[in-house]
Amino acid sequence: MVKSTKIVLLLAAMWASTVMAQEQKEPRTNPKVTDIWVVFKTHFDLGFTDLPENVFKRYREEMMDNALAVIEKSATLPPEKHFAWTVSGWPLQAQILGPLQTPERRARIEKAIKTGALVVHGLPFTTHTESLDAEDLVRGLGYSSAIARKYGLPMTISAKMTDVPSHSWIMPTLLHHAGIKFLQLGCNPASQYPRFPELFWWEGPDGSKILCNYTPLYGSDIRPTENWPCKNYLAMQMTGDNHGPPSAQEIDKLLAFAAKEMPGVKIHFGTLDDFTKAVLAEHPDLPTVKGDCPDTWIHGIQSNPEETKIARNIRPLESALDALNTQMNRWGIPTASVAEKLAKAYEQSLLYGEHTWGMNAEYGPRYSYGDDWKKWMNEAAAEPIPENGNYANLKNSDAHNTSIGSKRKWLHSYDEKRQYIRNTNDIVGTTLSQRLDQLAAAINKKGKRVVVYNPLPWKRSGMIEDPWSKGRYYYLPDIPASGYMAYSPDELTTSNVTHSEQPAFSTPYFNVTFDLTKGGISSLVEKSTGRELVDKSSPYVMGQFLHERFSTNEVNKWFNAYSRIKDGWGLNDLGKPGMLNTPYLAFTPDKWKIDVARTDIVDIVTLTAVATAGYAQRYTLTFTFPRNTAYVDVAWTVTDKTPDKQPEGGWLCFPFNVQQPTFTIGRPGGAVNPATDIIPGCNRYLMAVTSGVAITQPDQSGIALASADAPLISPGQPGLWKWDMDYIPKTPAVFVNLYNNMWNTNFRLWQDGSWSESVRIWPVDKGASTVPNLVQHSWETRLPLLTGVAEGEAGKLPAKQSGIAVSRTGILVTAFGENPDGNGTILRLWEQAGISGNCKVKFNSPKTIKSVIPIDLRGNKTGPAMAVKNGAFDFHLGKYSPASFQLVYQD
Template identity: 25%
Template sequence: MPRITEILLLGHTHHDVGYTGSPRVVDRRHRRAVGEVLDLCDRHAEPGPEQFRWTFEVARPVLEFVRTAPRRDVERLAELVRAGRISVTGGYLNMTQLIGEHELDASYEQLDDLARAGIRVRTEQHGDVNGIAWGAVTAMRRAGIDRLVMALNPDHGRPPFTQPTGFWWEGPDGEAVFVWLSTHYGIGEQWGIVDGEVKTAEQHIARFVCELESRADYPYGVALVHAANDNRWPTARFLDVVRHWNATHPETPMRTATVDEALDRVLPTAERTAAPTVRGEWSDWWSHGHGSTARDVALYRSARTFALTGRVAHALARLREPVPVPTAEVIGYRRGPVQLRDAAELSADLAMVDEQLLLFDEHTWGSWESYSSAGSDFTHSHWNAKAGFACAAHDWGRDVAVEGMVRLLGDSGGGGPDTTRVAVLNPTARPRTEPVSVEVDLRRRVLLARDVPAFGVAWFDLPPSPRPGPPARTIATARYELTVDPRRGGVASLVERATGRELVDGDAEHGLGAVVVEQVAPGSDHPMVTRDPKHFRPEDPGPEFVLALARQEAEPTTEYGPGHAAITWRASGPHLDEVRTTVRLYDDVDLVDVEVRVTKPEVFAPESVFVAFPFDVPGRHFWLETAGAVFRAGDEQLPDTCMDWYSIQHAAAVVDGAGDGVLWGSFDAPLVQVGDVHTGRWARELRTPTGHLNSWIMNNLHFTNFRAAQGGTATFRYRFAPGRGLDRADVRHLGRAVLQPLAPRVMTGPTAMRGSAGLEVEPAEDVLVDLAPGADEAEVRIRLRAVRDSDVPATVRWTGPGSVELEAGPAGRPGGDDGRGAVRVVVPRHGVVDLLARRS
């Protein structure tokens, strides 16, 4: 128990894009605050313990500053960073676990602008949010960041260790970052520090120092104290606290510091005392907020699908020899482009979509009065701004994707009849056979797109309209036989015909695809209900919840199309006006598709809505996809992180000890509860008595900033299939297939593109491949991501028309040229390799 010999006061603001004010207003003010910090550094430049020092908690406002400010001001900033007066951290914003690996890449790649301005970034700082995706460790290290400060909010969750302390967090690839698990940044205001209330601050800081000195597990001789709170405008008032403290406590001096300097101070102790090393997901207790805005989260996920599809289509079109591109004469949603972007405009639009996605990923969500004044103008306007990020990303992402498809398909110029067919693009590196939904005459039809080549296009006749069958509770295809039980609200039996294997747990209370409402038990005296919703937290276990099933209202209907059959039932339940569920089976693929459309009124009492998937998998465990990684729920997690619920990317698997089980994907809803319904248990150990996987589509179990209620109609889509010997790589591939599904487009007239575009990657089962248009009209960026627990030797080859030069970039270990115009590289375990392709 070493004596605290020094106190470091860290001046910063906690960066919320909203909360205290409209996101529109707050975002601009944060950008302008950078200039204010420079002026404060000039006004309080006298060397000494109370010299003004500042940390920019996130990179976004500084990035905007270096891009737009006069050069002399950018140089002032860079000089202050070099002098140790200012730290700029590497996280774009304080992010939720919605963020995917592509958005992580987009955020860290922007740090190059800081490097070009002479600003070194050494640390990432994350505030408020109670978790961060495991794959972020690998992404941080790739960006040259090996230190992370997590200033967790103590409300509504648990830290993995006692705050404050230090530990090493090992990523999926075995590389680690040092984590300083800090106190909550909000003590800066609670203790009177940011307002210069010297007496109040003195009392709190003295008590804090005593607590640290009494801890046997705190070997650090320094105390780090935050001078910050939500969206605080930069001031120098906290310098008065330093002066007062040093005048009254000369035995324990205090000085201002940046976060970089603070970590420089504690790291040697962490290394000397062998701070613990932990490995796994930092599962966020606050991620249930993603279920407070189900419709908007689904739109956001659709937006990034469009953006990624557009990148691939533009990239492939760029590598192939130029062909005429037809344009439309009406600016319309279902039409092609009226103009084509040049390389600069395309790059700018894709960057703008990335920005909008990142702003939606950001943790603030709604206003501080979302619960206390759910109907206020501020609450409404604030959410309009937040949802606008997803809407903008969707609109521009879709527009880019449509133009990319039109560019890739081209115009053969060969004349001939105007035949209407369906072009299906495969935006991934593996051949695929999957169902796609095609819009014909404003109605959706299902097409089983067979053998669509990797990075290629296959053509199909327009699918016929499905023919209705008789009302029935059972349907069958060559692969499956399915039976619906109205008493269980969904599928009671789904038998794999070739093996006789039953996929649905016969003892489950709810059928597969059933919609279940969860409410607080009647008469509950839990303080969450009787006092304040803030008491939904680990310190107040509970409350007790009861489940109510959406009951079927009539006999299910059936329909049949070429190679597929579907069954649909309607139901209603507590606070559910209508539920319409469709399950579709196929003859030629093992995939099962489920679509659930929910219509409900707004409800302000605590509630949750689930879609049940009670799989029959004995001896089970769950693999879950997070950003850039797959983790085993309960086992590969930091201590005391959330096990009641998880926010996943798109895929999961429930498997037995041999890896036999079910692969499951969710297009629209990220939240799951595994093995059971766990709401209110605040578990320290994951218990999975069943193989059930519950999609948690909606809830309002919050006390601030998330939506207090949600109503209207939303649709949730799922896809699953049985598998054997499943592992992490299978989950990653399914997640990519759901994120980047086969992309259909109905086309009339002759086109130039069919078959493979010409880009080949081997072995496609061991890597994921990202494509994006590069800086000019001839350049394409290729990124290979390893999905195995070992290095992956890979080959990239161009076999299409024209000449394309391939070159291995700096990220990874190049393996040379194979002598046939291909490039061989070694993709490190769970890492990436970048290549450039250029049409010559």
């Protein structure tokens, strides 16, 4: 991703791996290696080099024609010299074999697939892995498995990602439970990378292991490295971004070089699966690495704060829609299938999580700042919109010709990226709303009514907003697991609102004092213990908004520490050449107006900045204190944020009064302690969380937070433009990133607009189990109670009913619906709380379930059927592990 067009073309012309080998002045040998497995692949960028539709067209046509020509020419050679081209799952299934492919070319492609010359690996493409939820990652495996099933081939046992340096340690768990045994990861050549061994076992948080090869470049030299530990060596031969396969001449050159430099070593052209089988047959003695790898590119997802908020909100609701639709049918409410809609929603969500977020900034205002940037934007606005709104035919080489809309094309590429998750939101949001209203209509209550649905598989209580009167809230206790309760308006308790401007007051759980200079809570005392929860020594108050503008000092210090390429495209893409020489600025509005609205259900404090110094039209902070639950919701809202291309970022600050702090960060796959669980070379300053963050002291008391909207946090200090190998947070504070424009390549270069982001904080009791507490409250934050409304004649369903339930909190139902890998109905659970042990699942359905068949994450049977007795079954569920089952019904 992070390469200019010139470098891409250079790599395309010269073949990076071969060039590396030939430029070595001294021969490098490894006498242990007897067999070299040469695997050919190109790096897939969804966009970046052009608009996605142009990239897809090139894959379908030019790239496939070139690949097929090489495949067919090599078919007359000995089997070990047959050219095989490896591709990612999604482009092969959705584009190369998609509906726009010609019948003639499709026939040649299908022949190549069946003969093993065109090979798919297990993953859909390169992702910002930690930005995705678990079920999105699972559905991404389905593209390659669908190809295997269609053509009667064995499922691949290998996977590959290139470019993004680091991936969450959910990957070993995910791949192991899908039957995939090997993962090859290649890094962008400018970026820092995790200091893994070259070949090792990567252990996930659940104890799963996969074989992994990590290279600090896209691929690897054809010559074995000096310390390669096995007889079988992987030469991962990569061409540049969206370049396509090597030519026959380049392959001949590679073979000639190998024969000269490595006489006696057997060269195999093959696949990642071939290498995997060969090296596993050696039973190699390799190191095991257990640790997480926060992504050093993850800041980029908050370059689109509005769409990333949508992603954070809607992804848990994909599973909620799946389960609700299934349960409504079992409750006797006929509903249409949502399988096709969910497949599209998951696809669009994955495309938003793919690692390219727009076209390369070399086609945009990369070097323009201040007045020059404003001029560029004005010129873009003045360009004509292409006929029929079609930007695809505009040439990237015309980027500086303002008469043909090329600037608009660059801006449009970012709109296309944002649209993916908006599509998911439209599909899931609309369908889920329809189902909830349909459920309300089926309730045996006459007249106006609201149904409250709990999408989590454990009983819970919570607040809802009045669906008929915005701004009015109700507290509802004991909503059944995966079930519902229905209410008529007169069954909901209402109360009057009083207003004041007093900055100090008391709730049933807290004594609260606000600071109207910094804009936040200066004192939050837990009444049951007398604990002060705010760190009084901090320069920040709780919930304070902080805007940073960075100078060349911070940018250059980060660049010099992080980038392995100090000039050329490395500087252009990772640095900020041309930025204005302005000093670092930390800004918080210094005067806030307060309104305290109090009811019997909730107290809501609204702070409004008196002056914004031109950074936005308005800033608002809203603090919500429920009267039935000990938490505080903090919501930040910006109106008409001023766009600025100068490096900047925004935060909500949470300084906690915790002594000898231990951080527990709820990452994808499992909780981590950043002091012990992060592989050196990864991002220690900024990372995405799936659940939330807890900071505790030795007696396990402390404070935790989670956000339904904002996935990025920095432990200890604000973490933009920071990287080193050793940082461990010591200050008991969490900073939640609201927006940033940290990079200079294919993430959005400025933010504007109006939006909001919220964070929930709660005290952790002495002696509490940290991870289960964090997981339960975080998922109740991310998956709120859902409502549907109806009026008119009564239906037949009872006013209260439970759904599928698990025997303990902290286990998610990530799939309960039509099988995406075949026929029937599947149930997938995923343990989140770090607890191994017995799990009991109870169904609530008049349709009798006879048994469940264990399956893996790609739908393959893994064990004998397990009986379901009295609507329930028990099994052992390991910590942080998924468990999937296919349901078998009585005849």
